[in-house]
Amino acid sequence: MNFKEVLLVVNPISGDIEKDKIISEVQHQLARKNASYHYFKTKGENDIKDIRSLVEKEKIDRVIVAGGDGTINMVAEAIKDFDLSLGIIPAGSANGLALNLNIPKILARQVEVALGDNYIDLDILCLNDIICLHMSDLGINAELIENYDASSFRGKFGYLIQSVPTLIKSEYPYRFNIRTENGERSEDAVLLGVANANKYGTGANVNPKGEPDDGVFEILIFKKLNFMEILKTLRNEVELDPSIVEIIPAREAHISCKKPVAFQIDGEFIGKETSIDIKILNKKLRIAIP
Ligand SMILES: Nc1ncnc2c1ncn2[C@@H]1O[C@H](COP(=O)(O)OP(=O)(O)OP(=O)(O)O)[C@@H](O)[C@H]1O
Numbered sequence: 305m306n307f308k309e310v311l312l313v314v315n316p317i318s319g320d321i322e323k324d325k326i327i328s329e330v331q332h333q334l335a336r337k338n339a340s341y342h343y344f345k346t347k348g349e350n351d352i353k354d355i356r357s358l359v360e361k362e363k364i365d366r367v368i369v370a371g372g373d374g375t376i377n378m379v380a381e382a383i384k385d386f387d388l389s390l391g392i393i394p395a396g397s398a399n400g401l402a403l404n405l406n407i408p409k410i411l412a413r414q415v416e417v418a419l420g421d422n423y424i425d426l427d428i429l430c431l432n433d434i435i436c437l438h439m440s441d442l443g444i445n446a447e448l449i450e451n452y453d454a455s456s457f458r459g460k461f462g463y464l465i466q467s468v469p470t471l472i473k474s475e476y477p478y479r480f481n482i483r484t485e486n487g488e489r490s491e492d493a494v495l496l497g498v499a500n501a502n503k504y505g506t507g508a509n510v511n512p513k514g515e516p517d518d519g520v521f522e523i524l525i526f527k528k529l530n531f532m533e534i535l536k537t538l539r540n541e542v543e544l545d546p547s548i549v550e551i552i553p554a555r556e557a558h559i560s561c562k563k564p565v566a567f568q569i570d571g572e573f574i575g576k577e578t579s580i581d582i583k584i585l586n587k588k589l590r591i592a593i594p
Pocket residue numbers: 315316317318319320346347348349371372373374375376395396397398399571
């Protein structure tokens with residue numbers, strides 16, 4: 305154990321989950337390790353700045369975050385320039401990063417892992433200067449997330465009932481220009497993914513050979529125009545059918561499209577964009593894993 309001052313960041317509203325049990329378990333395990341406990345409850349605004357100040361003021365040497373992917377990305381942004389490792393307690397409606405890192409399901413084990421000594425040095429992707437830790441895309445999946453966000457139905461059922469309106473409204477396929485360090489090409493695609501990890505939060509293993517710590521990301525070109533088949537792949541725990549996607553590894557890339565396309569990063573709808581700059585930061589994010 306190489307820490308004394310531990311900060312727990314909790315998103316009180318993520319995933320409709322009571323956070324009291326998480327807080328008690330972290331306090332309990334820290335007391336056993338004689339480490340000090342510090343607490344930060346997110347507010348949804350100015351959190352990055354406030355976390356940075358707290359880390360400096362209290363000389364924090366380990367951070368744990370309890371929230372969904374949005375909260376983890378926010379904390380990653382706050383601490384990326386400090387020499388700190390991060391433990392994650394999945395507590396969101398989507399927990400795609402935790403799924404990719406095989407974070408256990410039982411709370412006591414999650415806290416043990418978060419306070420443990422086994423790490424991955426995760427690549428930090430930056431898309432138009434926004435952090436991406438596992439999976440972003442342009443096209444129909446982002447359109448689906450946009451429609452889901454605007455509707456009142458949650459969970460798998462919420463996505464299911466948005467499939468048909470998304471299909472009707474979508475202007476797919478999109479013509480993307482893709483430039484990487486290895487060359488340039490144009491492709492018609494229903495969905496263009498940018499993957500740091502293997503899976504979507506739903507469990508769909510769309511990038512089976514990707515490694516989140518190898519300094520390379522993958523561009524996934526979903527070409528076949530079978531919209532329902534692609535949605536089924538993304539929304540279910542299935543292996544990818546290789547005939548519907550082409551995978552290009554890259555270290556940096558620029559993607560453009562003449563008409564604005566829906567764009568999401570790690571499950572958060574960002575907006576409609578015509579141009580995406582993708583790079584990998586020099587700094588890695590050290591995350592505690594089983
Ligand atoms: N105290 C708060 N009140 C309201 N919103 C908050 C608060 N703290 C954080 N947020 C918001 O929570 C969002 C992040 O939620 P996160 O993605 O971690 O959980 P989630 O349950 O998966 O959410 P979602 O389903 O919206 O993705 C951010 O938009 C952030 O602004």
